[in-house]
Amino acid sequence: MELDYPNMIASIPLFARAAWTTLWIAASGILLAGAVGLAGAFCLYLELPYLARPIKAYIEISRNTPLLVQLFLLHFGLKVDALPCAVMALAFLGGGYMAEAFRAGLEAVERSQVESALSLGLSHYETVRHVVLPQALISAVPAIGANVIFLLKETSVVSVVAVTDIVAVAKDLISLYYETAEALVMLVIAYLILLTPVCLAVWRLERKVKYAVFGR
Amino acid sequence: MSEILAVRNLRKSFGPHVVLDGIDFSVDEGKVLTIIGASGCGKSTLLRTINGLEAFDGGEIVFDGERLGPGTDWRRVRSHIGMVFQSYDLFNHLKVIDNITLAPIKVQNKRKEEAEEIAMNLLRRIRLDDKRNAYPRELSGGQKQRVAIARALAMQPRIMLFDEITASLDPEMSQEVLEALLELAATKMTMIVVTHEMGFAKAIGDDLLFMDDGKVVERGAPRDFFAAPRTQRARRFLSRFEYQI
Numbered sequence: 001m002e003l004d005y006p007n008m009i010a011s012i013p014l015f016a017r018a019a020w021t022t023l024w025i026a027a028s029g030i031l032l033a034g035a036v037g038l039a040g041a042f043c044l045y046l047e048l049p050y051l052a053r054p055i056k057a058y059i060e061i062s063r064n065t066p067l068l069v070q071l072f073l074l075h076f077g078l079k080v081d082a083l084p085c086a087v088m089a090l091a092f093l094g095g096g097y098m099a100e101a102f103r104a105g106l107e108a109v110e111r112s113q114v115e116s117a118l119s120l121g122l123s124h125y126e127t128v129r130h131v132v133l134p135q136a137l138i139s140a141v142p143a144i145g146a147n148v149i150f151l152l153k154e155t156s157v158v159s160v161v162a163v164t165d166i167v168a169v170a171k172d173l174i175s176l177y178y179e180t181a182e183a184l185v186m187l188v189i190a191y192l193i194l195l196t197p198v199c200l201a202v203w204r205l206e207r208k209v210k211y212a213v214f215g216r
Numbered sequence: 217m218s219e220i221l222a223v224r225n226l227r228k229s230f231g232p233h234v235v236l237d238g239i240d241f242s243v244d245e246g247k248v249l250t251i252i253g254a255s256g257c258g259k260s261t262l263l264r265t266i267n268g269l270e271a272f273d274g275g276e277i278v279f280d281g282e283r284l285g286p287g288t289d290w291r292r293v294r295s296h297i298g299m300v301f302q303s304y305d306l307f308n309h310l311k312v313i314d315n316i317t318l319a320p321i322k323v324q325n326k327r328k329e330e331a332e333e334i335a336m337n338l339l340r341r342i343r344l345d346d347k348r349n350a351y352p353r354e355l356s357g358g359q360k361q362r363v364a365i366a367r368a369l370a371m372q373p374r375i376m377l378f379d380e381i382t383a384s385l386d387p388e389m390s391q392e393v394l395e396a397l398l399e400l401a402a403t404k405m406t407m408i409v410v411t412h413e414m415g416f417a418k419a420i421g422d423d424l425l426f427m428d429d430g431k432v433v434e435r436g437a438p439r440d441f442f443a444a445p446r447t448q449r450a451r452r453f454l455s456r457f458e459y460q461i
Contacts, residue, residue, distance in 0.1 A: 116305035116364075119267055120319035120371060121295030130318060134309045213309050213351060 001181065008182050014169050015190050022165040022194065025083070026152045029090025033151065034144070036091060037098020044099070045106040055099070062096030068157050075161040086158040094151045101147055105140030106132065138209050145202030152195060166190045220245045220375060220406055221266070225275035228261060235261045236272065237430035243375070243423075246404040250411060250421030250438060254453060258430045259410045263377045266408075267297045280374060295323050298368030298376040302383045304360040306352035306367070312339070313348040316367045324371070331370070338366040342396055358389030362396050375406040382413060394420075414457050418442050426450050 040059065043051045062070075070089040074080045080088065109132050117127040159168035166187060173183040221243045228236040235258045243249050251259050264270040266277060268290040277284040279293060306315050316338065317331035326334075339345040342362040352360055361381055368376060378397065382390035394416050401407060401420055411417050417424060418438045426434040426441065428449050434441060445451045 110303075110305075112301060112303050112305045113307065115269055116299075116301055117307070118290075119269065119294055119297075119299040120368070121291050121323040122319060123291055126322050130322065131307055135307070138309055214353065 003185065004177075004179050004182050007177065007179060008186055011169070011173055011183070011186055014173070015166055015186055018164055018166045018169040019190060019194060021163065022155050025086045025090060025158060025163065025165065026155050029087045029155070030094060030148055030151050032087065032091035033094025033098045033147075036095030037100075038102050040095065040099035041102030041106055044103055059096040059099050062092050063100075067093050067154050068160060071158065071161050082162045085161050086155070086163045089158075090151060090155065093154065094147060097147045097150070098144065101140050101143035102136065104143060105136035105138075108139040109135045135213075138213055141202075141206050141210050145206060148202065149195065149198060152198060153191070156191075218245055219243070220280055221408075222278045223262075223266070223275070224278075226262070226265065226272055226277065227274035228258075228265060228270065228272045234430050236265070238275065239427075239430075239432055241425055241432060241435065243406060243408060245374075245406050247422045248401050248407045248409060248420055249423045249425065250409045250417045251425045251427060252411065252414070252417050252453075253425075253427035253433075257427045259427055260379050262427075263299070263379050263408065263410055266377060267294050267299055291323065295319070295371050296374045298371060298373035300361070300364050300368050300376070300378050300381050302380045304352075304357070304364045306355075306360055306363055308352050311349050311351055312344070312355070312363050315352070315363060316370045319367070320370050334370050334372075335366070338369055339363075341399070342366055356389060357385045358392045361385065361389075361393045365393075365396060365400070369400075369405075375408070376400070378407065378409045378411070380410050380412060382411070382416075414442070414454070426453070428453070 040055045043055055067089055070092055071085060074089055075082065075085045113131055113135070114127055117131040118124070122130070155165060156167050159165055159171065162168075170183040170187040173186075174180050177183075219242050223239055223241050226236050226239040227234075237258075239258075239262060241249070251262070253259050261270055265272045266279070266284075268284065268288060271286070279297070282288075282293070284293065306312075307318065310318065313332060313335050316335035317326075317328065320326040320331040320334065321328060336345060336348065339348060342365070344359060344362060344366075347355060347359065347363075352363070355363065365376075365381075381397075382393050385393060390413065394413065397407075397409065397416075398420060409417075409420060421438045424434075424436060424438040424441050425432050426445075426447075426449075433447055434445065434450050441450070442454070445454055
């Protein structure tokens, strides 16, 4: 296939600028999702009254509605501006997945670990802080890593609410030059450049913490 | 020798099921009390009420002159009562040395160097000082259990509670753990040892309780108990172990 290489090279600055937007949305959305997920999982773990039911409902709603629909609702329904809307929707979706990942991690820590910490004189807070949480996080690393990669890829739909991410750049280039293949190849390359380091980092982290502590 | 722990008329039920049905005993400082009995007779629950992992319904527990119960500052009391469990429960994410120093640093506010010095002395005593930087998963069951003992000892407790600590170990590993316990008894540490190892119960204890169905059925010197059990229930219980001898 013959591609218009000069035009592809010329589009690099456009993609590069938009990549920052994609990364920025992904980073803030994922961080918020992590915070929401950890808080939610903790409330479930501590079996806080009144909160468990709404949190479970939130987890189901966030995981069982498409990001596209969440974006539409926030932007066109609730009139949230494009960029905050993208971050909020990603955090809303990711929060549910992250909560499940953290919850599984917390549940993987055996009850007897808590008892043996308490019997050494550690307070409940110290037990959670020094015994439960570190082990829960280590157990949750693969699931959290998978969520990070998943959420980063999910940002590809935010252009529907007029955010200039790398997908929007590709769409603009197509309507400008009718060079569909060129724009899409550039888009694929852009995602590979964004995602490969993240994948490698997740993989290395998994090997380092999980295998070091729990073995294979 | 003064009395360090007294349990009087202790009662505890799980729903309709009576687990502790009026337990009485006391332990003097420097003595070893062994508790034997069939599974489900309430031995473990008894140990767990002493350090507050399980609440009790009636009676009293007096530790070092202080009545334990709902208002107790368990954090302080537990730092004086060491407990070792059947399942070791070393903290998997911490190296051996950090497992041992965690509580002294956090609970007793010891400096890291001081806590590590205590930990290394204990590790040398159980001949595991070469494992200071190993993670628990790299240790055998017997080694894990010895580290768990060292971890409890690092708090310099007044009394140690052992809850069937060899029950999930093979005979060889049990042996090394039981030897560690005998060495500990020789240092005049006050201990309550719940065990299924009859030979060991005979060797280590100054005093022995035989429990059945939530009650203390017999109490006496281990030698006398094993030589001539007074009750039918004790005789029946011991006869189950005869094939081992």
